[in-house]
Amino acid sequence: MPPPDLAEIGVLALVCSVPVVLFGALIIRLARSWSLAVSMVVLVLIPVVATFTGVLGASGFMITETFEKIALVLIIVSVVTMPAAVIFARYQARRTVWEQEIRDAERYAEQSRRKLVAFVSHDLRTPLAGIRAxxxxxxxGLVSEHEVREHAKHIEQESIRLSEMVDDLFEMSKINAGAVTPSSTLVALDEVVDDVVSAHRIAAERSGVDLQASLPAAPVKVLGSDRALVRVLSNLVANAIAHTPSGGTVKLALGSDERGAWARVDDTGVGIDDADLARVFDVAYRGSNGRVPRTDSSLPSGSGLGLAIAAGLVQAHHGTLSAHNLDTGARFEVRLPLAASA
Structure with a gap:
């Protein structure tokens, strides 16, 4: 029997290898839940097995010395390439996750930037227009001499409001850029609470709000920046006072448990609409239920960034900030890891 020519060898190789490739493609298509590593191993095995069957078919299904050599080579190739495929697949999976995280971070930063720009164009325009007018x-010469002092006071109040807004914008831009790196000094939270209560005592009295503090017998200590933590609790207390009607109460309590240190700001105000709870820490959040009306225009009205700044600073301290409604009013709770020496 004469040996087959090249055309016959080619046809036999195709007939034997093509079904293997088609079957492998079907498996890959159906197995969508497989991990990337398993899929890469299958992708490596498909051409190896297809080559093996093609060579076997081309040899007339006879185990010759040449076929044994080719089979040995294919086995060695499989042993080498399959572990490499698993390693490359895992690397590719990690890189895909990293790239997705980078894209998500860039998208979030762009959204935050647009919110900040919108906030600046809207909220800074109002006090500037008042000062200019x-x-x-x-x-x-449209203002009489005895009214000049009153209008000068108004300009002063609006200037202070502008300065606070600019400070908030600067702090928010640092948080969005990931540039907040609080120091790791030992901070006594009871001293932070004392500073916050002292700073807001007058504003609470002028609003007709009873500002209370509840401290444990033993100091509660955490690692971080006392300035940043003062700002966190100060923003929460200012927010609570702004949402509490005259005759109400704002209570700042401190303590610790097996989960770490906690600080709670409770108020007897209007609470938070259920629809707003999920976005209460968003930039420029003010809520849909409105603030408590104030007759004293010198009281702070809030920049809309206070809660977002507080959440960012708490996160930088590896803690959490949460909000939920009480039977009357709302509660904001800060959770921070206790210092090892506490």
């Missing part, structure tokens, strides 16, 4: 009225 009053200044023009004084310059044009």
């Amino acid at each position: 009053v200044a023009e009225a004084i310059a044009d």
Whole structure:
């Protein structure tokens, strides 16, 4: 029997290898739940097995010395390439996750940037317009001499409000850029609470709100920045006072348990609408239920960034900040890891 020519060898190789490739493609298509590593191993095995069957078919299904050599080579190739495929697949999976995380971070940063720009264009415009109108009225002689002092006071109040907004914007931009790195000094939270209560005592009295503090017998200590933690609790207390009607109470309590240190700000105000709870820490959040009306215009009205800044600073301290409604009013709770020496 004469040996087959090249055309016959090619046809036999195709007939034997093509079904293997088609079957492998079907397996890959159906096995969508497989991990990337398993899929890569299958992708390596498909051409190896297809080559093996093609060579076997081309040899007329006879185990010759040449076929044994080719089979040995294919086995060695499989042993080498399959572990490499698993390693490359795992690397590719990690890189895909990293790239997705980077894209998500960039998307979030862009959204935050747009929110900040929208906030600046809206909220900074109002006090600037007020200052300009009053200044023009004084310059044009439309304000009597005995009214100048009153209008000057208004300009001062609006200037202070602008300064606070700019400070908040700067702090928020650092948080969004991931540039907040609090120091790792030992901070006594009871001293932080004392500072916050002292800073807001007058504003609470002018609002008709009873500001209370509850401290444990033993100091509660954490690692972090006392300045940043003062700002966190200060923002929460200011927010609580702004949402509590005259005659109400704002209570700042401190303690610790097996989960770490905690600080709670409770108020007897209007609470938080259920629809707003999920986004209460978003940039420029003010809520849909409105603030408690204030007759004193010198009281802080809030920049809309206070809660977002507080959440960012707490996260930088490896803690959590949560909010939920009480039977009357709302509670904001800060959780921080206790210092090892506490």
